[in-house]
Amino acid sequence: MDFSKLAAERYSVRKFQDRPVSKEDMDIILKAANVAPTGCNYQPQRIYVAQSEEALAKLNSLSKCIFGAKTVLVFACCTDEEWKNPLEPGVSSGQQDISIVAAHAMLQAWEIGVGSCWVNYFANSAVEKSLGLPANEKVILLMPMGYPAEDAAPLPMHEKTKPISETVRFI
Numbered sequence: 730m731d732f733s734k735l736a737a738e739r740y741s742v743r744k745f746q747d748r749p750v751s752k753e754d755m756d757i758i759l760k761a762a763n764v765a766p767t768g769c770n771y772q773p774q775r776i777y778v779a780q781s782e783e784a785l786a787k788l789n790s791l792s793k794c795i796f797g798a799k800t801v802l803v804f805a806c807c808t809d810e811e812w813k814n815p816l817e818p819g820v821s822s823g824q825q826d827i828s829i830v831a832a833h834a835m836l837q838a839w840e841i842g843v844g845s846c847w848v849n850y851f852a853n854s855a856v857e858k859s860l861g862l863p864a865n866e867k868v869i870l871l872m873p874m875g876y877p878a879e880d881a882a883p884l885p886m887h888e889k890t891k892p893i894s895e896t897v898r899f900i
Contacts, residue, residue: 742844765829784801792871
């Protein structure tokens with residue numbers, strides 16, 4: 730599939746088959762995430778693959794947006810390893826880096842038939858505490874993923890893309 734077609738056809742899957750993502754498919758997805766660019770290539774990403782009943786129960790109790798997925802990726806940033814802007818105190822690339830990594834995983838997944846949904850609807854600190862993450866790791870997003878159910882479909886808002894002229898400015 731060419732990238733333009735992949736980007737246009739991908740949508741947030743909110744209904745999955747009742748099975749986890751296979752090891753073979755997960756390896757492909759994680760390899761794509763691992764080669765994503767990050768600030769100075771510091772690679773501050775931490776990706777937790779939740780597939781156990783215990784981990785999924787914790788995530789389901791903390792977010793109503795897991796959608797029955799049997800695999801959830803938890804994307805976190807190791808704040809000790811993120812690039813820090815020397816010209817602007819308090820500015821770092823961690824959240825951007827993790828977003829790039831997650832986008833690579835999400836798009837690679839779609840290419841091989843695995844759907845996903847980018848989720849920010851949860852209390853980040855509660856997830857960190859529940860999963861026992863180190864204090865220097867901050868959760869950025871959750872990504873439920875799996876094989877789309879037969880009747881999975883994009884929400885109507887998926888088709889509502891603004892014209893480029895409304896979102897791009899040449900200066």
